[in-house]
Amino acid sequence: MPNAPALPFVEAQLAKLDALDLSEDAVATLERDFSRLNRAQELTRLCGGLETGLAGDDGVTSRLGTLLREAHQLEQLDPASRPLTERLHAASIELNDLAEELCALAGEFHFDPEQAERVSQSMSAWLDAKRRHGPDVAAVAAARDELRRRLEIQGDLEGTLARLDTRIASAETTARTAARPLRTARTKGAEALARSGVTGIARLGFKKAEFIVRLIPLDDLGPHGDCAVEFLFSPNVGEAPLPLSRIASSGELARVMLALKTVLADLDGVPVLVFDEVDANVGGEIGRVVGEQMAGIARGHQVLCVTHLPQVAGLGDSHLLVEKDQSGERAIVRIAPIHGDRNARVGELARMLGDRHAKSARQHAEELLKP
Numbered sequence: 001m002p003n004a005p006a007l008p009f010v011e012a013q014l015a016k017l018d019a020l021d022l023s024e025d026a027v028a029t030l031e032r033d034f035s036r037l038n039r040a041q042e043l044t045r046l047c048g049g050l051e052t053g054l055a056g057d058d059g060v061t062s063r064l065g066t067l068l069r070e071a072h073q074l075e076q077l078d079p080a081s082r083p084l085t086e087r088l089h090a091a092s093i094e095l096n097d098l099a100e101e102l103c104a105l106a107g108e109f110h111f112d113p114e115q116a117e118r119v120s121q122s123m124s125a126w127l128d129a130k131r132r133h134g135p136d137v138a139a140v141a142a143a144r145d146e147l148r149r150r151l152e153i154q155g156d157l158e159g160t161l162a163r164l165d166t167r168i169a170s171a172e173t174t175a176r177t178a179a180r181p182l183r184t185a186r187t188k189g190a191e192a193l194a195r196s197g198v199t200g201i202a203r204l205g206f207k208k209a210e211f212i213v214r215l216i217p218l219d220d221l222g223p224h225g226d227c228a229v230e231f232l233f234s235p236n237v238g239e240a241p242l243p244l245s246r247i248a249s250s251g252e253l254a255r256v257m258l259a260l261k262t263v264l265a266d267l268d269g270v271p272v273l274v275f276d277e278v279d280a281n282v283g284g285e286i287g288r289v290v291g292e293q294m295a296g297i298a299r300g301h302q303v304l305c306v307t308h309l310p311q312v313a314g315l316g317d318s319h320l321l322v323e324k325d326q327s328g329e330r331a332i333v334r335i336a337p338i339h340g341d342r343n344a345r346v347g348e349l350a351r352m353l354g355d356r357h358a359k360s361a362r363q364h365a366e367e368l369l370k371p
Helices: 007-018 024-038 040-055 060-077 079-108 113-133 137-155 157-203 250-263 284-297 342-353 359-369
Strands: 210-222 225-234 272-276 302-306 320-325 332-337
Touching: 007 113, 007 137, 024 113, 040 060, 040 079, 060 079, 113 137, 137 157, 157 210, 157 225, 157 250, 157 284, 225 250, 250 272, 250 284, 284 302, 342 359
Parallel strands: 272 302
Antiparallel strands: 210 225, 320 332
């Protein structure tokens, strides 16, 4: 536990907090008593004055006696006034009770030296706890509980570590048990994906290619189980399959990924797919297959493709013409949509075929644009 406070310090802090009664009522009483202690003389004077004014020789209650006698006389002459006499009598009783309570309250303001010292020390400890740990009872109580937890951990560090090691081992056993059926399912899925991948890759011009999906056991468990996945690829017959990322050219890699995306189109949650010259180094017939596969993927995804093959361009729902103008002092790239102008699109496809003005090229372009 790096930077943990020393054990004696934690014990001392906890002892100070344990000496306090950290209940809301106890703290409220302490703060009230401390306030009374500081204002005892003034509070005693005020209570004494109020008590004298109520129950003194010339106080309210002594004068009420005369008023009560007159009220009884009024009641004898007029019985209807009896409720007023009763109210006056009740007021007299209430005022006498009030005078007694004021006298008792004044007695609470008299602190003997030991009591005063005890209240002062407790208040000093409470103020120190608030300064160190928080502004209210809840914060200080939480700090006390945290110190107690820290003390328990530091006091039994070896035991704590042993318990944590046991929990870690148990969790790893549980995780590895859960990873086994996942690895089994992946093995079956890898075999199925490899078979479908080989078929799809063959359609894209790799007639003799090999494609293998290999599971690699991991020493440590990860978020995705106990194995990793590696794609092995051999584009030519007689060559040993090697990791796809090491041996495939950019065009080959793009076509392999296109084949896999075609297989997994319904499962892939990626909304946008970009293929940059996926048709590089392929002939016209294979180019058409490349375009058809991308068109199939586009039924469930947004597909963007950079291509030089008219067989691919003719299958797009949208066609953006990219031109570089170097006639000025600085090259300018312009991008223009032409899919809304069939004649412009036919002309561009004919240009890609070899001659935008040739009749045969334009006829071929028309054929490529047929739905």
